[in-house]
Amino acid sequence: MSTTSSTLNSVLSALGGSNGIDVTSTVASILYADRAPERAWQAQQTTLATQTAAIQQIESESSSLSDALSALQSSTGALTSAAATSSNSDVVTATAVAGTPVSSHLIVVNSLAATGSWYSDPPTSSTATLTAGSFDITIGGATKTISVSSSDTLATVAASINSQSLGVTANVVTDSTGSRLALVSTTSGTAGDFSIGNDSTTTFKRANTGTDASLTVDGVPISSSSNTVEGALSGVTLNLVGAAPNSEISLNVAPDTSSITDAVNTFVTAYNTLITDVNSQFKYDSSTATAGTLQSDSAVQGLQSALLAATNYSSGSATLSNLNALGISTNADGTLTLNSTLLGVAVQSNSAAVTNFFQGSALDGFAASLTSTLNTYTDPTQGAFTVDLKSISNEYSDLSDQTSTLELYLASQQIILTAQYNAADIAIQQLPQKLKQIQALLNPNASSS
Structure with a gap:
């Protein structure tokens, strides 16, 4: 009887004792072991x-x-890039487009292109109203009459001129003597020059006459309405900086090192x-x-x-x-x-x-x-790395599919194992009572304790 009781106690102890089985921990341990392939797959991924x-x-x-x-x-591209170097950058500089052949030139800048401009005189206050009247602006053979009312100021007249796109820009210039209306052509050269006449509201004076730039390139006379000269040399743009009528400037075009x-x-x-x-x-x-x-x-x-x-x-x-x-x-x-x-x-x-x-x-x-x-x-379709990446992607996807399949299986196993161990746990919880019953049957004369 003592041997039988000892054996039953040993079994009970092995199965969790009187407190039964920790079902959650036990099932988790089993599933962790079953996930060994999945951990290997994840390492591969x-x-x-x-x-x-x-x-x-x-x-x-x-x-x-x-x-x-x-x-x-x-x-x-860069291998065909060219650079133009001037012997006197205070008179002329230049840029060359890609592919411009190597060459050397002599340039004389007689005069720069100038922009026509006029200003009102005498100075007045920027907020003072003007005498009613008008004046004509003639540019490019067209004349436009600018009307001035007794409520106009220099600023309102300037705004009116600028709104009409006449080829002239108007600004109010203020200094220590007062304010004046300054009119400047929007383009330099003779073609951009303009005149003011029939003035019955204020007096205008010419500040500058619009003239073309004058230069020679390798002895060829060139006239330009702008100080940026294109076409005088193939592929080269000249930028006139100053006038030097009696000075030859060397301009060399070479690869842009x-x-x-x-x-x-x-x-x-x-x-x-x-x-x-x-x-x-x-x-x-x-x-x-x-x-x-x-x-x-x-x-x-x-x-x-x-x-x-x-x-x-x-x-x-x-x-x-x-x-x-x-x-x-x-x-x-x-x-x-x-x-x-x-x-x-x-x-x-x-x-x-x-x-x-x-x-x-x-x-x-x-x-x-x-x-x-x-x-x-x-190559995005047949390149070796493209093939490589596709193969790796497929292998990664296969491992993901295997992981998903295993997880589905383990999910069902978790349900089954949980049910089985819960049943075992209940059985173990009942073992002490059954042990007492067996002991009573084996030794009916023993104390009830």
Whole structure:
């Protein structure tokens, strides 16, 4: 009897004692064990998400490199940019459009274009009313009569003139002597000059006569209504700053070394950013015993090889046939270093060869070659990275589907297990009473206690 009682007590203790089973904790422990595959899938999804971000970053960096190459390949881009340099910027400056050929010119600025202007006299108060009357403004062969009432001030007359779009701008000018009405032509030169007549309200005086600029370009006389002269030199805009009738100004048009250097430097920076990121995928960190996220990605491996091979490109030209000839050297880690001085010398001595290296004879030079290589990885439909990302996305979705399926199964299992353990808990709660009953049957002469 003592053996039977001891055995029953041991069973009761193993099943939770007299307090029964903690059903919630027990079921949770079982479900946690059943979720082991799900935790592995989630870890895989984390890795896939990290790989996706890494590929997208490399894609973005490849796009930046493509943009830099596009600027070098453009027929109107930095490589064709030109700069016009004046020997006396106090007299004339100039700008040149892309593609303007190298040339030198001699310019003499005899006089600047002037703008016609008049002003009222004598000065009066800005708020004083004027004598009723009128005056005529004649410009471009057309005459307009301006009526002035006894309630008008300089400000109201100015507003009236400005509202009529006559080719004249009116302003009230105030100084220590009082206020005057100033009229200025909206265009410079002879064609913009105007006159005032038949004045019966105030007296106007001419301040300036509208005249055309006078200059010679390589001995050819030029007249311009504006101090911004276009058409005198093909592709060049002259900006007249001052008059120097007896002084020849040298104007030289040459490749814009600064813009070209900036464009090439942008390419070098974009290339270095990409190759550095790609290289980092294959660096082994001994402290953490890990390599880059994309260490085993064949597309990244291929891109690294392609980028390194691109630095060996040769145009086949007898001069400036490779990057090194342009002052761009390759470092041991595959990155590039630009020597701006050497590039400047190459541009000044043979800008056509520099352009030919990047653009080729039919946009088939270095820029097009490397761009084509990058497109095999970044093409939105068939690119290697596009295929990579699609494969990763599909794998991620498959893992999500497996997780959802497992969760549906575990939800039903939770209901079943909860019911089973609740039933077991009830049974265990009843064991002490049943134990007493068994003890009473086995030993009817024992005390009721």
